[in-house]
Amino acid sequence: MMDTLYPFRLKLQFIMFTRLYLHIPFCPRKCPYCAFVSRESDHAPDSYVDLLLEEMRLVSAGLAPGRPLESIYFGGGTPSLLEPRQVALLIDRAARTFGLAANAEITLEVNPGTVDHERLAGFRAASVNRLSLGVQSFDERMLATLGRVHSARQAQDAFTAARTAGFADVGIDLIHALPGQTAEMWRADLGQALRLAPEHISVYGLSVEEGTPFAARYGGDDPLLPDDDLAAGMFEAADDLLTAHGYEHYEIANYALPGRRSRHNSGYWRRDGYLGLGAAAHSLLRDKGFGTRFGNTADIDGYATSIRAGSLPRCDEMILTLSDAMAEFMFLGLRLAEGVEFAAFEREFGCGMEETFGEAISELVSLGLLQRNDTGVRLTRRGMLLSNRVFVRFIA
Ligand code: SF4
Incomplete structure (x- = not known):
């Protein structure tokens, strides 16, 4: 069900959010395990950036001044397909529309196969101050199984390039419980991540999502998938190894050096208000009641049509009860x-x-x-x- 702009204008008088999420639904190639909303493309078109800018304008119509944004998060999809000039434009417009705290955390998710030093330096110059690097594994066999577009070498090079481009806050994402992965292979992945010494490490267990090529390939109890005991052992190995190296296990899947937790994601777990822009983005507005949740339509074309018609493409609105x-x-x-x-x-x-x-x-x-x-x-x-x-x- 789509809402028109008008009812939201009324509600926006009371909303509150201090975090902004921008969904960039484009990827160089669709990974067979992924259920996120994205479309294959080698770039993020300017026409989509224009839609995000227009959505900001529509949201801000009738919006009473609130507290400035404390964090901005470019997620996807593959936000590193954006050009640095597009990132700079979105940050600048968000700052002028909603206000931006001087010490705001601004994160961009990076696929290592899409960046070089120049591009990363461009993101840094655009005010991005934190990167989340989607490495997933340093094992070439696992990267091939996952259908990633990058090699282990490219992942390491992207990390080094991020440092030389001036990023002092870099996270690495890894996945365990992969088809054919052994405990030794997982420990090797953790060891390689530790050698790079990122500020943040996210450790996700593979979940075979319905409707993905992985579900067709590894449905049921495929013997290639680690059993529950092995998967639990991998979770515990990460906990033991990363905490022994000074990382705080601060959330089920997340580890950080002291002072380097993801402020944006921590806000989700504390129920801070956040606004999501773009196709399939979700929001929690902290109004005078207990909050309102809604999502934008996951249909990328439907999102574009709605924004061009001056209507916010929102669905599944839920006014939270006590x-x-x-x-x-x-x-x-x-x-x-x-x-x-x-x-x-x-x-x-x-x-x-x-x-x-x-x-x-x-x-x-x-x-x-x-x-x-x-x-x-x-x-x-x-x-x-x-x-x-x-x-x-x-x-x-
Ligand atoms: S790059 Fe990320 S968002 Fe894109 S298809 Fe692969 S896992 Fe999904």
Whole structure:
């Protein structure tokens, strides 16, 4: 269901967001495991950048001045297909439209097969101050299985080029539990990442998504996929190795050197308001109630048609109730290693966490999935491994 601009103009008087996400739905080649919305292209067209600029204009119509943006995140898709001049234009327009804090974190996701030193230096000059490098693996066999367009050498070169281009904050993304991957291969990937010494490492377990070529190839219990024990062992190996090298395991899938957590993504887990622009982008606006979530249509052509007609292409709007917001507070906040605090819950909702979720908390503590202390609750390492079993207990 599409909404017209008018009803949103009224609501925008009350909204609040301090984070901006821009979705760039273009990739040099579609990876067979990927379920993100993107279309094959060797560049991000100016016509799409124009749509993002127009969407900013439409959103800002009737918008009361709020707090400036604390972070901007270019995600995708492959945002590194943008030209530096396009990135500079989007950042500049976002700053003039919404305001931008002087120390804002500005992240761009980079596919190592799409960049060289000059391009990265251009992103840095455009005010990007953090890169997230989609390496996925340093093993050529695994990169071939994943259908990535880059080699392990290119990934290392992209990291080195990012440093020489002046980036002091670089993250590396890795995936484990890949078809044919052994524990030794995974440890080698972690070791190679550590040798590069990035500020941030994200470690995702492969999830075979419905509708992808991987689902057809590895559906059911394909013997090439690591079994649950091996996958759990890989998660634990990452935890042991990365924390031993000084990285804080601050979220289920994320590790950072002290002071180098992703501020933008941390905002998602704390339920900060954020605005998503572009096809398939999602938003949480923190209004006077408990927040409103919605997405933009995932149809790239439909997104363009709607924006050109002066209408925001929003769908699946959900005005959160008290119980929705309480559940989100728990299952998003528990993703963070520090967990959720009793006092913060009470401040937000005016009632006690244990009064609301006491039964679920006690059961999860007795199963060894949650740990409770005087100030709050957090996942145990076993709870991190079985986090979906935990989160479902907070959903009404
Ligand atoms: S580059 Fe990233 S977004 Fe694009 S198809 Fe591959 S995994 Fe998906």
